Amino acid sequence: MAQKHEVIIYSTPSCVYCRLAKEYFKENKVQYQEIDVAADQQKAEEMVEKSGQLGVPVIEIDGQIVVGFDKPRIQKLLGLPN
Secondary structure: OOOOOOHHHHHHHHHOHHHHHHHHHHOOOOOOEEEEOOHHHHHHHHHHHHHOOOOEEEEEEEEEEEEOOOHHHHHHHHHHOO
């Protein structure tokens, strides 16, 4: 049984790496909450506050911030096999 993690991805509709990250989560049956920062200015500011980054994706896994689609770090934080 996969361990439950709190996963939030801050993304935009046009972001290629956001799409790759979401596909990766689906392949590994990881539930996530998606926040479209192009549509929600307040959430965009929250993302910048948490990450110091304007670029997407910003992924939050159990309170840990991952900037970009950093697959090795995401695997480690989720406890997924390489």
